[in-house]
Amino acid sequence: MKVILIDDEPVMHLIMRKMLEKYTELQIVGAFVNTHAAGDFLAVNTDVELAFVDISMPGDSGLAFASKLDGEGCKTQIVFVTSHKDYAVDAFELSVLDYLVKPVTQERLERTIHRALEGRKRIGDSPTPTGSALVQNPNRVRITALGDFSVQNERGRVKWISSKCAELFAYLLLNRGRRISRARLVADIFAGMTSLNAEKYLNTTVYQLRKSLEPLALRDAIRSENDGYALELADAIIDFEEFERQTSNCKRVDAVNMEDALNAERLYTGDLFGSKAYVWAIHETDRLAEIYTSFVKNVVEALFVLSNTAAASKLLLKLYAQNPLDESVLSLLLRKHAQDGNKKGLTAQYTDYVRLIKKELGIRPSKELLLLYDSLVGALSDR
Numbered sequence: 001m002k003v004i005l006i007d008d009e010p011v012m013h014l015i016m017r018k019m020l021e022k023y024t025e026l027q028i029v030g031a032f033v034n035t036h037a038a039g040d041f042l043a044v045n046t047d048v049e050l051a052f053v054d055i056s057m058p059g060d061s062g063l064a065f066a067s068k069l070d071g072e073g074c075k076t077q078i079v080f081v082t083s084h085k086d087y088a089v090d091a092f093e094l095s096v097l098d099y100l101v102k103p104v105t106q107e108r109l110e111r112t113i114h115r116a117l118e119g120r121k122r123i124g125d126s127p128t129p130t131g132s133a134l135v136q137n138p139n140r141v142r143i144t145a146l147g148d149f150s151v152q153n154e155r156g157r158v159k160w161i162s163s164k165c166a167e168l169f170a171y172l173l174l175n176r177g178r179r180i181s182r183a184r185l186v187a188d189i190f191a192g193m194t195s196l197n198a199e200k201y202l203n204t205t206v207y208q209l210r211k212s213l214e215p216l217a218l219r220d221a222i223r224s225e226n227d228g229y230a231l232e233l234a235d236a237i238i239d240f241e242e243f244e245r246q247t248s249n250c251k252r253v254d255a256v257n258m259e260d261a262l263n264a265e266r267l268y269t270g271d272l273f274g275s276k277a278y279v280w281a282i283h284e285t286d287r288l289a290e291i292y293t294s295f296v297k298n299v300v301e302a303l304f305v306l307s308n309t310a311a312a313s314k315l316l317l318k319l320y321a322q323n324p325l326d327e328s329v330l331s332l333l334l335r336k337h338a339q340d341g342n343k344k345g346l347t348a349q350y351t352d353y354v355r356l357i358k359k360e361l362g363i364r365p366s367k368e369l370l371l372l373y374d375s376l377v378g379a380l381s382d383r
Contacts, residue, residue, distance in 0.1 A: 053079065079097050159212065
């Protein structure tokens with residue numbers, strides 16, 4: 001996969017090069033300090049598939065550059081790399097692949113690269129059945145909804161006309177193939193408006209959604225049906241469905257399927273719909289997060305058996321960062337330190353947790369955790 005870098009700070013070129021060179025699938029073919037030079041390069045080199053773009057630069061901003069590429073139908077995927085968190089909402093309105101905040105960590109970058117390679121493999125490299133004259137369907141849709149929200153196929157990415165039409169698509173996506181009444185859509189998406197205004201706003205939003213999907217030949221995917229609407233997508237690739245399917249196939253993790261399990265873990269790149277956090281999607285967001293947490297714990301237990309505490313630590317630290325108050329994750333981290341024979345690390349981890357829950361919750365650790373800590377410390381002392 002060919003990659004370019006766009007940042008007005010040359011030092012960022014060096015940093016990103018060093019981090020990206022770890023991935024043999026990537027080839028950095030250009031680095032630019034402004035979007036004008038990068039745009040000229042992309043006009044000639046149409047096989048560039050990925051661009052890491054700073055948002056705040058002199059002259060044309062990264063947001064304007066991404067919007068221009070969208071308008072031109074450029075298939076290069078954009079990843080914003082910036083110090084400005086406030087741009088996140090505007091960035092995702094452009095359906096970019098990802099949004100990274102400086103300083104970028106190798107772990108966070110790895111998730112972005114995995115997402116880019118998965119999208120390439122499943123849309124661009126889907127094999128044609130042997131002996132078949134069928135041509136790959138150019139309208140096959142790939143939807144990313146974990147960590148952010150984007151819709152794309154071979155024709156390009158959807159550029160949402162409004163935030164409400166993106167929300168309407170997301171709502172219909174979770175109810176794909178089922179008719180959703182206008183009354184339900186008004187209640188869940190346009191709550192707080194008068195009935196008359198909500199009805200008008202819904203009509204406008206449906207129109208905007210179909211217009212947004214039209215460049216990808218997906219206008220007819222939104223079907224009107226008995227005073228309601230349904231989303232019909234044939235053969236779509238949806239990341240949260242793929243994540244759930246792959247984790248379900250690895251209910252019991254061991255040495256045989258460990259690689260498959262780790263690949264499934266990488267599919268979960270954040271909460272459902274990312275920063276958009278739709279209220280009506282809270283239940284599904286929590287359900288998927290619980291599946292992820294439970295699955296990672298199973299993978300960690302298998303890694304303990306295989307004595308691969310380095311990989312186990314990496315996964316546990318992800319969970320701990322998401323919820324440092326989760327005692328079950330803390331217990332696994334303590335066991336990891338014990339398996340490594342790291343008494344100092346074990347004690348420090350436990351002490352930090354005790355201080356945290358006392359400060360944040362005003363409570364003490366459970367009896368079970370205290371007993372676990374004592375037993376692990378005792379075993380290390382005996383050793």
